[in-house]
Amino acid sequence: MALVTLEPPVDHWDDRAPSVAMVPIRRDRRPRDGGPTTLPSRRSWRHTMIGHVTLTLVALFCVFPIVWMFFTSFRPAADFFTSGLWPTGLSLSNYSAALAAIPIWMLLWHTVVISLCTSAGALFLALLAAYSFARFHFRGQNLLFLLFIGSWLVPFQVTMLPNYVLLYHLGLLNSLVGIIVPQLSSAFAVMLLRQHLKAFPTELLEAARLDGLSEWRTLWRIVVPNLGPALAALGILLFVSQWNEYFWPMLVFRTPNSVIQMGIQGFLNSFTVNYGALMAASALATLPIFAIYAMLQRRLVNAFVRSGLR
Amino acid sequence: MLVEVIEQRPTAPAVAGRATASRPRRFVSFSEPYLYLLPAIIGLALWIYRPLVETLDYSFYRWNLLPTAPKVNVGWSNYTVLLHTPALWKAVGTSLFFLVGLLIFGLLLPLGIATIAQHVSPRASTVYRALIFLPVLVSPIVTATLWEFLLSPVGGFVDTVLGWFGFAPTNWLQQLNTARYAIALTSGWKVLGVSVLVITAGLAAISVEYFEAAAVDGANRFQTFRRVTLPLLSPTLLFMFITVVLLSSQIIFPLVNALTQGGPEGSTTDIYYFLYQNGFQSFNVGLASAAAVCFFAVFAVVALVCVRLLDRFSFYDN
Numbered sequence: 351m352a353l354v355t356l357e358p359p360v361d362h363w364d365d366r367a368p369s370v371a372m373v374p375i376r377r378d379r380r381p382r383d384g385g386p387t388t389l390p391s392r393r394s395w396r397h398t399m400i401g402h403v404t405l406t407l408v409a410l411f412c413v414f415p416i417v418w419m420f421f422t423s424f425r426p427a428a429d430f431f432t433s434g435l436w437p438t439g440l441s442l443s444n445y446s447a448a449l450a451a452i453p454i455w456m457l458l459w460h461t462v463v464i465s466l467c468t469s470a471g472a473l474f475l476a477l478l479a480a481y482s483f484a485r486f487h488f489r490g491q492n493l494l495f496l497l498f499i500g501s502w503l504v505p506f507q508v509t510m511l512p513n514y515v516l517l518y519h520l521g522l523l524n525s526l527v528g529i530i531v532p533q534l535s536s537a538f539a540v541m542l543l544r545q546h547l548k549a550f551p552t553e554l555l556e557a558a559r560l561d562g563l564s565e566w567r568t569l570w571r572i573v574v575p576n577l578g579p580a581l582a583a584l585g586i587l588l589f590v591s592q593w594n595e596y597f598w599p600m601l602v603f604r605t606p607n608s609v610i611q612m613g614i615q616g617f618l619n620s621f622t623v624n625y626g627a628l629m630a631a632s633a634l635a636t637l638p639i640f641a642i643y644a645m646l647q648r649r650l651v652n653a654f655v656r657s658g659l660r
Numbered sequence: 661m662l663v664e665v666i667e668q669r670p671t672a673p674a675v676a677g678r679a680t681a682s683r684p685r686r687f688v689s690f691s692e693p694y695l696y697l698l699p700a701i702i703g704l705a706l707w708i709y710r711p712l713v714e715t716l717d718y719s720f721y722r723w724n725l726l727p728t729a730p731k732v733n734v735g736w737s738n739y740t741v742l743l744h745t746p747a748l749w750k751a752v753g754t755s756l757f758f759l760v761g762l763l764i765f766g767l768l769l770p771l772g773i774a775t776i777a778q779h780v781s782p783r784a785s786t787v788y789r790a791l792i793f794l795p796v797l798v799s800p801i802v803t804a805t806l807w808e809f810l811l812s813p814v815g816g817f818v819d820t821v822l823g824w825f826g827f828a829p830t831n832w833l834q835q836l837n838t839a840r841y842a843i844a845l846t847s848g849w850k851v852l853g854v855s856v857l858v859i860t861a862g863l864a865a866i867s868v869e870y871f872e873a874a875a876v877d878g879a880n881r882f883q884t885f886r887r888v889t890l891p892l893l894s895p896t897l898l899f900m901f902i903t904v905v906l907l908s909s910q911i912i913f914p915l916v917n918a919l920t921q922g923g924p925e926g927s928t929t930d931i932y933y934f935l936y937q938n939g940f941q942s943f944n945v946g947l948a949s950a951a952a953v954c955f956f957a958v959f960a961v962v963a964l965v966c967v968r969l970l971d972r973f974s975f976y977d978n
Contacts, residue, residue: 397779404776405784409791412853415806416794418817422809475700482696494697501708503963505909507932508952511718511725511939512711518727535703565692594799597914601940611801615918618805625809632802639797651793651857 419636423629444626445634451627452617454634457610461593464529464609469588472536473581480543481569484550498537506597514601528602529609533592539584546580547573586646590639610635712956718949725943738950748951750926751934758844758912758930759905765848766904767897770855774863775885777856785860792853800850800914807846808833808919839920840928846919847911855900862896863889895970902966931955 423444425437448454482488483495513532514523522528550573558568574581596611603609606616614631617623719738721731742748777785795803810817811832819829832842870892874884890897909932916922922929922937929937935955939948 394779398781401777401780402784404773405780405788405792408773408852408856409788412792412795412849415810415849416798418810419802419806475703478696479700482693486693486696488690488693491693494701497701497704497709501704502906503960504708504712504956505932505959507909507913507935508715508956509708509711510936511945511948511952512714513707515714515725515727516706516711532703532707535700535707537704540700590797594797594801596799596801597917611799614801614805618801618808618918623808625812625815628805629809632805636798636802639799640794643794643797647790651789 416636419629420633422626423633425626427624427626444630447624447627448617448630448634451624452613452631453607454610454613454631457607457613458634458638460526461609461611464526464599465589465592467526467530468533468592469585471530471534472539472588473585475534476536476539476543476584477569477574477581479540480547481565481573483540483544484547485555485565498540501535501537510598510601517602522602524603524605529599533595533598536588539588542584543577543580546577550576582646586642590642593639715949715952715956718945719953721946723945725939725945734946738946739954742947742950742954745947747926747929747934748931751929751931754840754928755908755930755932757840758847759908761841761844762847762851762904762908762911763901765844766851766855767900769852770859770900771893771897773856774859775889777860778863789857789860792856795850795853798850800911801918803846803850804915804918807842807849807915811842833919834924836924836927839924843912843915843919843928846915850911851904855904858900859893859896862893866892898966898970902963902970905962905966 421437424440424442425444426439426441427443427447479498483491517523517528517532520528522531554572554576555568558572563571594611596609596615599609600612600615603612606612610631614628614635617628617631720733720735722734722738723729723731777788780788798806811819813819813829813831816829818832819827823829830838832838866889870888871884874888879887912930913932913936916928916930916933917936920928922933931951932955935948935951938944938951
């Protein structure tokens with residue numbers, strides 16, 4: 351099936367990635383070893399400048415709202431009545447206002463628990479399924495794989511009503527379990543891991559087989575330790591998307607006091623919006639994700655671009 | 661019995677021994693792949709495919725989501741009512757409007773930007789990439805919050821800056837003729853960065869030799885773009901197209917829900933918000949399900965056509 355190519359053909363950014371296709375391609379055409387330049391350097395310089403200007407504008411467009419959020423969150427609350435853009439000083443009053451208005455620590459705790467459970471569970475199920483697809487040949491394999499791909503085509507809004515009803519019958523409405531369980535099967539995670547497992551060196555697996563290791567042990571002793579980076583990237587990806595998820599928690603809980611995104615939404619839709627406090631709450635909700643990003647920037651970007659997701 | 665078995669044993673020891681030893685093992689190795697798949701398949705069946713079938717079922721009933729209320733079989737009437745609801749066609753139009761906006765921000769602009777930015781050194785582009793990626797990490801709700809604040813008529817950045825040039829403050833999100841553009845812009849912000857990254861990656865994967873060959877042949881920039889870049893980039897572009905179409909509901913819905921709740925006067929109610937309003941606000945489950953079935957059918961056909969296109973019209977550089 352063609353859907354396997356639902357991945358951009360090559361990603362060359364991760365210089366450390368162990369793939370022949372990922373050799374970094376030099377785009378400046380002047381040889382670095384001092385050889386003769388093939389193109390007039392003035393023209394090339396102009397192109398480079400245009401490139402820099404364009405990318406700077408795009409980066410500004412992308413970053414400015416976020417910078418503005420942090421900037422605003424540290425302005426004194428009284429600033430908003432003066433309606434100037436420049437602050438009269440710095441203060442933490444917005445943060446204390448936000449903490450007083452919504453139970454942020456509790457919401458963050460809920461969000462952490464849900465995100466950890468969902469990403470760990472989805473990672474585990476996806477690992478097993480991907481191992482099955484990549485390691486074995488069995489009857490109905492293609493059909494079952496299609497089942498996973500096909501689930502991408504079902505929009506969330508189509509399944510929400512019946513799922514809501516089922517959760518009601520299971521008595522799982524208003525519970526963290528009710529948020530976690532329906533999101534454990536991630537077709538995307540299965541497909542991504544399957545690709546990684548297909549590229550796994552066969553010699554290692556054969557050696558394990560010769561040593562009499564069962565498939566289960568091969569998976570945990572040989573495959574998982576060698577798949578660390580890929581698993582970590584995918585795990586973080588799942589964690590981040592679950593952290594940012596709010597629609598399903600909104601349906602399951604129907605109160606603002608469930609996850610941090612819901613808390614912010616309740617804040618946003620309240621009658622009089624206190625923008626300073628709202629920005630402070632948003633900053634607190636975003637900061638953990640940015641912290642993860644700062645630590646694992648390159649891997650995360652690559653994983654996202656490979657998947658083209660959210 | 662026992663005696664019989666023991667007596668028979670010497671006659672065919674090897675065969676009997678192998679049969680008893682290998683039968684359980686063969687069973688395990690036959691069922692093993694399925695056992696690994698089982699948990700994930702159960703999840704899919706229970707939370708994706710069962711609801712899909714149930715939605716189909718609901719679409720023939722009148723029901724208000726209350727467990728105690730009776731479900732009344734009304735045949736195809738939900739569908740006929742649906743197709744005669746003006747709000748549906750308006751929502752379809754709005755969805756197409758948002759999709760065009762997303763394709764501009766997620767395909768057209770990134771293509772231009774990535775082409776222009778081709779000559780930036782790898783080290784500099786790493787920095788740009790890190791910054792451009794940031795909106796992807798911001799949650800939909802925080803995105804809505806940021807833009808509501810930026811677009812706010814009272815002290816919002818956009819109106820303040822426009823005010824310096826003598827423009828009167830505008831309530832972008834609450835005005836009939838601007839609300840949908842504001843939503844399109846906000847969703848564009850979310851999608852622009854990642855598309856630029858994906859398309860830049862696609863461009864960089866094209867071997868420099870092709871461009872050099874085109875330059876040797878005397879092709880100008882436009883010809884190079886049209887004849888070399890575009891065909892070789894087509895898999896990436898189709899990939900982005902499918903992604904944008906598939907994810908449009910996930911990107912747009914939270915923004916509409918948080919910023920405008922479908923208003924003003926329903927001008928930002930797209931098909932998914934229409935579904936949500938009917939299902940969870942008017943509790944008209946039958947109508948919502950009928951709409952869901954229709955949307956899914958259209959959606960699946962579009963996606964399958966895209967996949968076929970991806971298969972057939974992609975030029976690979978091997």
